[in-house]
Amino acid sequence: MGKLCGTLFIRNGEQYDYCYIEAIKCLLQFCDYVIVVDAGSDDGTLEKINAISSPILKIISLPKSDWENQQGKEKLNFFTNVAIQEADRLGFEYQFNLQGDEIVHEGSYAAIREAVQDGHEGYFSKRINLWGSPYMQLNVTHDRLPCSSEIVRLTKSRYRSVGDAESVAVNVPNTDYLKQIRIYHMGFVRKREIMKDKVINMQENVFQIDHDKKLDGSDIFIPERWFSGEDLRPIDEPLPLIIQQWAKERLYE
Secondary structure (H helix, E strand, O other): OOOEEEEEEEOOOOOOOOOHHHHHHHHHHHOOEEEEEEEOOOOOHHHHHHOOOOOOEEEEEEOHHHHHHOOOOHHHHHHHHHHHHHHHHOOOOEEEEOOOOEEEOHHHHHHHHHHHHHOOOEEEEEEEEEEOEEEEEEOOOHHHOOOOOEEEEEEEOOOOEOOOOOOEOOOOOEOOOOOOOEEEEOHHHOOHHHHHHHHHHHHHHHOOOOOOHHHOOOOOOOHHHOOOHHHEEEOOOOOOHHHHHHHHOOOOO
């Protein structure tokens, strides 16, 4: 009762500067088992995942053609669900889904394990969206956020990810642990010289829309074109330990 499986999918984490290795190691710290799906990476990502030594880590390597055969933003939930479905098949009652640019704060581990024992179908988690610096968070109204600050990632394994994989679909998720389960989203503070290409790739090749024209006119990502000043405030606690070195390497003057 109450066994928990971590789930994650990644594609070309090296090319696009995801903190996917830290994300996997984070899941290994509080889950009973972890399933990672590599969606046909061709940049050395799979080799780095295979180098992680853990008896509770299962790696599912899919061909690049599987990635190419899926179209639109739903491809993100398709590969997320490959991992979740495997957790379900293996008999894990609960799963915790993490994306390759997210980290769970170690102060949340106990709350996650407690929630699993409480037995609800799914739980809301808080996502802290960093911007401009790994030590600053967005401080804007919900309608201005580039992605949600409240998401559902801890659920019974029979449920599936939907849409662009921001959340797993559960009717009326429990809110008791919303403030306790904290996920740090590092995706907007990756290396700026890579961020521009990453956003263009995601918008044009995954979401199949025109890329944001604010990206034009510079070789690197300029975060102030979107948010600055009162739009930001310092984070409320030290970053999760597992991501602190990664963060230090992505500071800009």
